[in-house]
Amino acid sequence: MSCRPIHLSLEVNPSATEKIAFTLDCTCDANDEATWKMTFDLQEGKPLATVVKFSLEIDPVNHPQAQATADAGSLDAVQQAQARVAGAVAKNPQATQHDKHSAAQKVIAVRQMTRGVTGAE
DSSP states (O other): OOOOOEEEEEEESOOSSEEEEEEEEEEEOTTSOEEEEEEEEEEETTTTEEEEEEEEEOOGGGHHHHHHHHHHTSOOHHHHHHHHHHHHHHTOTTOOHHHHHHHHHHHHHTOOOOTTOTTOO
């Protein structure tokens, strides 16, 4: 399967006082290799204001999950639960940047893959 650039925006159960938003971006290099990046944006309050926002590169081992998420156009139930965990970690004043990135990375990693999905075997 050849690489194709993708940009996708996702939200986790937004409310009037909290929103967890993600963007997934796939870029392709000259060798048709994909690089996936994610932006994590936690907004809280009324009106909503960004509390934590950062970007990270998706670990290559999680590229099939990133592709499956993009293909579905949404986060599955397990990913949504992990997004809430990532939100809690992101606003914990004792969490390191590594902790925050790790929790956000898991949002993609925990995608429930179906057998036979390209790249998931």
